[in-house]
Amino acid sequence: MTFHDPTSYVDLSQGKINHIDFHIQADFSSRILEIEATYQTQESVTGSLYLDSFKIDMKEAHVNGRKLEWDFDASDEQLGERLHLKGFDGDSSFTLKFCTSPEARALQWMNASQTAGGKHPFLFSQCQASNARSIFPCQDTPSVRFTYSAEVEVPNELTAVMAAEQAKGPEGSGTFFFNMPQSIPSYLFAIAVANLGFRELGSRTGIYAEPEVIQAAAWEFAETEKTLNEAEKLLGPYLWGRYDLLVLPPSFPFGGMENPRLTFLTPTAILGTRGQVSLVTHELAHAWTGNLVTNATWQDFWLNEGWTTYAETRITEILEGKEVADLNAVHDEKRTLEIIKRVGLDSPTTCLKVPGDGKDGDSFTSILAYTKGCFFLKECEYAVGRERFDKFIQKYMKSFQFQSLTTEGFLDFLKTELPEVFEKVDVQTWIYKPGMPEIWHKPHSHLYDEVENVLRDYEQGKLPTKETVKDWHRNQILSFLQELPKTTSVEDCKYLEDVLELNQRNDDYFYTYFYSICIASGYQDVMPRVEDFVEKIGRMLYIMPVVRAMVETDWARDRARPLLERVHEKHHPVTIAALEALLKKAGL
Numbered sequence: 001m002t003f004h005d006p007t008s009y010v011d012l013s014q015g016k017i018n019h020i021d022f023h024i025q026a027d028f029s030s031r032i033l034e035i036e037a038t039y040q041t042q043e044s045v046t047g048s049l050y051l052d053s054f055k056i057d058m059k060e061a062h063v064n065g066r067k068l069e070w071d072f073d074a075s076d077e078q079l080g081e082r083l084h085l086k087g088f089d090g091d092s093s094f095t096l097k098f099c100t101s102p103e104a105r106a107l108q109w110m111n112a113s114q115t116a117g118g119k120h121p122f123l124f125s126q127c128q129a130s131n132a133r134s135i136f137p138c139q140d141t142p143s144v145r146f147t148y149s150a151e152v153e154v155p156n157e158l159t160a161v162m163a164a165e166q167a168k169g170p171e172g173s174g175t176f177f178f179n180m181p182q183s184i185p186s187y188l189f190a191i192a193v194a195n196l197g198f199r200e201l202g203s204r205t206g207i208y209a210e211p212e213v214i215q216a217a218a219w220e221f222a223e224t225e226k227t228l229n230e231a232e233k234l235l236g237p238y239l240w241g242r243y244d245l246l247v248l249p250p251s252f253p254f255g256g257m258e259n260p261r262l263t264f265l266t267p268t269a270i271l272g273t274r275g276q277v278s279l280v281t282h283e284l285a286h287a288w289t290g291n292l293v294t295n296a297t298w299q300d301f302w303l304n305e306g307w308t309t310y311a312e313t314r315i316t317e318i319l320e321g322k323e324v325a326d327l328n329a330v331h332d333e334k335r336t337l338e339i340i341k342r343v344g345l346d347s348p349t350t351c352l353k354v355p356g357d358g359k360d361g362d363s364f365t366s367i368l369a370y371t372k373g374c375f376f377l378k379e380c381e382y383a384v385g386r387e388r389f390d391k392f393i394q395k396y397m398k399s400f401q402f403q404s405l406t407t408e409g410f411l412d413f414l415k416t417e418l419p420e421v422f423e424k425v426d427v428q429t430w431i432y433k434p435g436m437p438e439i440w441h442k443p444h445s446h447l448y449d450e451v452e453n454v455l456r457d458y459e460q461g462k463l464p465t466k467e468t469v470k471d472w473h474r475n476q477i478l479s480f481l482q483e484l485p486k487t488t489s490v491e492d493c494k495y496l497e498d499v500l501e502l503n504q505r506n507d508d509y510f511y512t513y514f515y516s517i518c519i520a521s522g523y524q525d526v527m528p529r530v531e532d533f534v535e536k537i538g539r540m541l542y543i544m545p546v547v548r549a550m551v552e553t554d555w556a557r558d559r560a561r562p563l564l565e566r567v568h569e570k571h572h573p574v575t576i577a578a579l580e581a582l583l584k585k586a587g588l
């Protein structure tokens, strides 16, 4: 199947990189990684090889003992710079020496003061979608896979971890050895360096975190091994060896990132209630849906996230029960409709296969890929029954493991394996048309109905009491906050925060919705708290709606730019770029 990836400069007909040996030195004072990397290619290369790069400071290039000519011969704000290596002569190995930029888009270098312990600096990477090229020149497209090894040198008192197998290095020497025997696309390359402790969770699972948070983290995610066992029942054998978690500082831009063997996690998921473990279920499911079978381009992102959300809901149904799964499904349906309303009924971003040839990988990564993708797969399941669909899932994983796939490749497989799906489900509409189809199996949840009743009362002027909401599930409270009128009185804001006991729940997601309502309702006294929230938390799902509410509300609008200036030093480049884009769109 031929396809073009608009987010990359590479020309795969020149040869594909299939292995890299890294030597990496982390310099915290200059915020630079010094790297020597030896690349192997699958086919021998003659003439030129184009690689993606972003602000890479190239020092040397060698092939077979001779110098290799190179220059950066094209550049673009999104794509970065095209590194043009010249003069190959049937070679299948070459070495580059280079440094990353302090502005590397994948890396956040944090001061000690931004960590839980406050004594040591912290570095972490986030490569998805197209940021690996800011760490090392590469074919930065999810359709190319490579294995790698790495020797990493860090200051003595710090620990390096990677999304790879850790080989034992000499204790306390500051040198760490890694090996990644399973092939990965570049966006799954990951590294972190910090003062880290480790706890076993099970025989194949464990957790890394700063010593100050490791106990709470280990308790919160104690059930990870069980989740892994359930995931294997649904998706087939786990092929990556270990499954560990790494808890990052609150500036981590996502809830989680499915870096192979080592999921990166936000500390905002540590609630003290195990109330957000579905986040780990989600990232773990990616070990199959995404990491084994990978979207070939970011336009096929739903293949990663829709499938993962589907797997997450299936595993959650087993671990937390059908009632909770149904509640989550209705919650997701409402979020879906809300987003479609916001971006417009016929916005192409609501198609599962996102059209266009945008250069920004992140522009394809909408929430709709998650929820609409999951709802589509549920329709497929309904069409053939769970038993047959489950067999299909395992065959799908096995047939395409360690490969990349386009939407069209997936549909071909679906047609061969489950042709009846195409008789019962309007596949073309689901995949290629915007919005949601008219007819589908809409979810129902009596837990959600309870919330709706309280919302209806509220609209009629009857406020909920503590008694009403006392035993609500987390997602009932979230649904309630999400469905409340967007503006209300300041008095009601105060009442609702109290009655829902938001400040006792240690759950920042509630505040995403709550602050958005407060801002739109003119609750000006809340602003210092909003500013602290946006300053502390980098998780985009949590802060973007709040900042969006600011730019859309007259009195708060002018405070968005100064706030962004303040957080510049505190957040990951990915978060800053997203905030900048939001303000720019609003003309600020």
Ligand code: BES
Residues within 6 Å of the ligand: 128, 129, 253, 254, 255, 256, 257, 258, 278, 279, 282, 283, 286, 305, 362, 365, 370, 541
């Ligand atoms: N792979 C994504 C994170 C991601 C998406 C990074 C797009 C870069 C571009 C991860 O698996 C994810 O989906 N995280 C979600 C949590 C999930 C439970 C919905 C998040 O971070 O909110």
Ligand code: ZN
Residues within 6 Å of the ligand: 282, 286, 304, 305, 308
């Ligand atoms: Zn995901």
